Amino acid sequence: MRATAPVRDPAGRFSWLKAAVLVFALSHAVVLLLRWQAHDLGPRPITEAIHVTGLWAVRFLLLSLAVTPARAVLDWGRVVMLRRMLGVTAACYAGAHLMLYALDQQWHWLHVASEIALRFYLTIGFVALLGLTALAVTSTDGWQRRLGARWKRLHRLAYGIAVLALFHYAIQSKADVTGAVLLAGLFAWLMYWRVLKRRWQQKLWPLVPLALGAAATASVIEAGWYAVRNHVDPLLVWSANLDLSYGPRPAVWVLIVGLLLAGVAGLRRWRRRRGALPRGAVRRA
Numbered sequence: 001m002r003a004t005a006p007v008r009d010p011a012g013r014f015s016w017l018k019a020a021v022l023v024f025a026l027s028h029a030v031v032l033l034l035r036w037q038a039h040d041l042g043p044r045p046i047t048e049a050i051h052v053t054g055l056w057a058v059r060f061l062l063l064s065l066a067v068t069p070a071r072a073v074l075d076w077g078r079v080v081m082l083r084r085m086l087g088v089t090a091a092c093y094a095g096a097h098l099m100l101y102a103l104d105q106q107w108h109w110l111h112v113a114s115e116i117a118l119r120f121y122l123t124i125g126f127v128a129l130l131g132l133t134a135l136a137v138t139s140t141d142g143w144q145r146r147l148g149a150r151w152k153r154l155h156r157l158a159y160g161i162a163v164l165a166l167f168h169y170a171i172q173s174k175a176d177v178t179g180a181v182l183l184a185g186l187f188a189w190l191m192y193w194r195v196l197k198r199r200w201q202q203k204l205w206p207l208v209p210l211a212l213g214a215a216a217t218a219s220v221i222e223a224g225w226y227a228v229r230n231h232v233d234p235l236l237v238w239s240a241n242l243d244l245s246y247g248p249r250p251a252v253w254v255l256i257v258g259l260l261l262a263g264v265a266g267l268r269r270w271r272r273r274r275g276a277l278p279r280g281a282v283r284r285a
């Protein structure tokens with residue numbers, strides 16, 4: 001049970017890494033509360049709070065999915081102990097998100113339920129929330145032992161939940177899906193890494209095609225979305241990726257993040273080869 005304490009590592013020692021991530025996880029809720037108190041959430045504070053909590057729910061969900069690739073790609077063993085905290089944080093922000101929605105509906109739960117049943121984007125958000133809750137509840141060591149091999153299979157549902165959450169995000173975004181496309185591109189990177197051959201998952205060279213593939217996926221999703229929903233010519237949307245005058249488009253950001261990751265992974269390997277970061281030391285650091 002010691003290992004499950006929020007700021008202790010599996011050996012039961014205080015972990016600065018876990019403490020920092022816990023502070024990071026809580027900080028967004030604290031900032032939201034402070035902004036609420038200071039009347040700094042704009043003309044529709046509850047709607048703004050719904051958006052902030054929804055965004056952090058999906059971001060923490062993707063961060064929890066990034067743990068396994070981070071361990072392999074960056075040779076960073078200790079990151080694994082953050083997975084549960086990141087996943088539970090995602091579920092907590094998603095729970096707060098629903099509560100804020102119910103508050104916005106003056107706690108008329110019957111109305112909340114009928115809206116969830118009738119509006120497609122709320123229905124898929126609800127299914128994602130149910131899934132996140134199930135994963136958070138069963139994330140403990142006890143449930144892991146009880147479920148045995150089934151635990152891993154159950155927790156693979158996190159990928160499906162992420163797809164639902166991203167779809168929910170995109171549908172409610174209406175005119176501008178930039179944020180949702182960016183996260184969808186990063187999610188595509190995670191999925192492509194997952195389906196790589198096991199022996200390639202720790203290699204450096206696949207990171208470049210992965211970055212290109214994820215960026216291409218983001219650009220296809222964006223162009224497809226605007227073509228279907230707004231009847232915009234996909235070529236126009238694609239060509240916008242080459243025009244940086246209004247800042248990089250989401251696909252370009254995905255490429256930048258993917259290549260940066262490849263750079264960091266390469267640097268860590270180079271330092272290890274030079275002896276600055278012996279393999280074991282990297283794992284212990």
Ligand code: HEM
Nearest residue numbers: 051054055057058094098101122125126128129165169172
């Ligand atoms: C019963 C479950 C849920 C309900 C009732 C719900 C409801 C809502 C509502 C009302 C909005 C704002 C729509 C608007 O302003 O027009 C929203 C946005 C959003 N929701 Fe949910 N949601 C649910 C579950 C989830 C889950 C599980 C996630 C993520 C894991 C999520 C992520 C988001 C995101 C990212 C946004 C957009 C934030 C932004 O645009 O800045 N939601 N949701």
